[in-house]
Every structure is written in structure tokens, then in C-alpha cells.
Amino acid sequence: DVKVTQSSRYLVKRTGEKVFLECVQDMDHENMFWYRQDPGLGLRLIYFSYDVKMKEKGDIPEGYSVSREKKERFSLILESASTNQTSMYLCASSPVGSPVYEQYFGPGTRLTVT
């Protein structure tokens, strides 16, 4: 079974802090994604990576950055957390090769910025 894990289920941070959210997948997938999930808005793509050290902006990249130094790990960084970044963050991975392939999701990190 594909397993995608995220470093924390719940996280509380203060405004202005630098926040790292970590995601690890164990299926050698090339693609990895970071989404945020907000009520009434569904999932919105923040960033994705299609290879080590490669990244592309998603629909809402402002205030975020990412790092992918190893194939299995994809980190989301909030350089200076703000209250409007309070949200559920979901990581996902998928293989390349066909658009029919599903994305596999982690359990999510619920981040609260106070």
C-alpha cells in the first residue's frame, strides 16, 4: 500500500514564526503536491514538484515556499506565518506516466496560527 505521511496532525504556531510541514511518501512517486483545504473552497494547490529539486507554483503560492531535496520528501515552508494561513494542509503524491493515475493523500496537518 502507498503510504504518505505528514509530520504533524495538529500544529499551533504564532504569527511571524517560520513553519515547516513535512511530507514523506514511500512509493517512489515522482510527483508530490501540497494543498490547503478550507471550508467551502475545497482543495487548492499551493505547490507541486515533479522531481527532486524541481517545483512549480500552484494556484495559491503566495506566502509559501517548498523544498524537495530527496525524492521521497516534500516540505512546505511558511516563511512568516500569518493568521490567514490557518488551515488544513494536505500532501499528496502520484506517479508520472498517465493522467489516469490517482493521487495518494496524507492524513493532513491542521495548522492554527495565533
Add this chain to the structure above:
Amino acid sequence: AQTVTQSQPEMSVQEAETVTLSCTYDTSESDYYLFWYKQPPSRQMILVIRQEAYKQQNATENRFSVNFQKAAKSFSLKISDSQLGDAAMYFCAYRPANAGGTSYGKLTFGQGTILTVHP
């Protein structure tokens, strides 16, 4: 840009009954893929069913089936014989088939529908 709309924020169904969740999408592409994902409370999102736009036959996975109307850009999910374990948030998602290159993996999600199953 593609958009996906789920117009039902919440739905409810009695156990053993049938429920249909609606999804519409907007695209200028002719070839694409559609997905329904399920997010149970406090659990990971999983794929329920997928449909390839070039296939006219509606996809079916056990109690889950879709009604894919390409001309109407509609992709509804039917859950038959509903079970308590079907209670979850359901997301409809779209992916173009020929986005090319690195856009291959990108999904566009709808807003989600919370399904409650009553015993």
C-alpha cells in the same frame, strides 16, 4: 481555466437508501479525467471512482457509480445501499489528459459535499 462546482454543500441519506452527489465542470478540453475522492472524518482522502472522458460507459465500483454526461459537463456520483461508513466529505476532481509536461498530475477540485448517513 478549468473549474469544478459541487453545488450541494451537504447531503443526507438513510442507511440502505441511494443518494446522488452532483458535480459540474467547465473545460474547453475534449479529453480529460474525472475523479471522486472520499475524505472520512479525521482520515485520509481516498479515491472512490474515476472516469475517462473518452469512454462513454459510466464507471462503476461496487456500490458506487457515476452518471457522466459529457455534453452537459456533469459528473454525478451515485451511492447505492448507503452504509454508515460512507459518511464523509466527497470531492469531485478534474484533470486534463493532454496538459503535457509537468502539468500532468494537477487536479482541480470542487468545494466538497458533506454526506451524512442516518441509521
